[in-house]
Amino acid sequence: EVQLVESGGGLVQPGRSLKLSCAASGFTFSNYGMHWIRQAPTKGLEWVASISPSGGSTYYRDSVKGRFTISRDNAKSTLYLQMDSLRSEDTATYYCATDFGYPLAYWGQGTLVTVSS
Amino acid sequence: DIQMTQSPSFLSASVGDRVTINCKASQNINRYLNWYQQKLGEAPKLLIYNANSLQTGIPSRFSGSGSGTDFTLTISSLQPEDVATYFCLQHNSWPMYTFGAGTKLELK
Numbered sequence: 001e002v003q004l005v006e007s008g009g010g011l012v013q014p015g016r017s018l019k020l021s022c023a024a025s026g027f028t029f030s031n032y033g034m035h036w037i038r039q040a041p042t043k044g045l046e047w048v049a050s051i052s053p054s055g056g057s058t059y060y061r062d063s064v065k066g067r068f069t070i071s072r073d074n075a076k077s078t079l080y081l082q083m084d085s086l087r088s089e090d091t092a093t094y095y096c097a098t099d100f101g102y103p104l105a106y107w108g109q110g111t112l113v114t115v116s117s
Numbered sequence: 118d119i120q121m122t123q124s125p126s127f128l129s130a131s132v133g134d135r136v137t138i139n140c141k142a143s144q145n146i147n148r149y150l151n152w153y154q155q156k157l158g159e160a161p162k163l164l165i166y167n168a169n170s171l172q173t174g175i176p177s178r179f180s181g182s183g184s185g186t187d188f189t190l191t192i193s194s195l196q197p198e199d200v201a202t203y204f205c206l207q208h209n210s211w212p213m214y215t216f217g218a219g220t221k222l223e224l225k
Contacts, residue, residue: 050212103208
């Protein structure tokens with residue numbers, strides 16, 4: 001059974017940093033692209049960042065470029081999102097998702113990030 | 118960027134009704150469209166991939182159609198457990214995915 005479990009969310013002040021993790025199991029993690037998707041309160045879903053299976057290629061939406069860093073540890077089957085210089089508009093539930101099978105076939109339950117003073 | 122316009126944003130229907138939800142892409146995305154169901158407090162669940170292929174384990178009352186720019190999700194006979202928010206996703210431009218805004222489906 002595919003499982004994705006996010007952690008690391010919480011309340012953080014504007015300008016500070018937070019690192020999210022996503023522990024994967026039930027598939028060969030190192031073979032598939034991984035993604036972070038977010039959903040602000042009462043808003044729609046928004047793609048944030050993606051990483052290739054090897055970790056050699058990364059992609060970001062414009063609003064997080066230079067502030068967020070996606071990475072992965074294939075030995076630990078874990079995906080990360082380092083979020084720096086956080087803004088109030090980054091407040092959202094962050095989901096990790098995998099391309100195992102099909103694009104964004106499986107998602108985690110999400111972790112809530114609240115950026116507020 | 119490819120924009121996805123989803124309609125309606127809210128839908129109220131009775132048990133047994135046929136329900137349709139639409140997504141329109143701002144440019145040709147071939148059949149690179151998925152449909153998801155999200156229940157309150159749960160992770161999104163893939164229902165349909167590549168426009169019309171039913172994900173394993175999903176009831177056959179769910180179906181998808183369309184190609185190019187216009188797509189439809191159909192629930193042939195609405196069940197109480199289908200109350201959820203549904204959204205589409207285009208994956209033509211990997212990995213710059215874009216989502217529809219969602220349709221909240223409730224029972225009448």
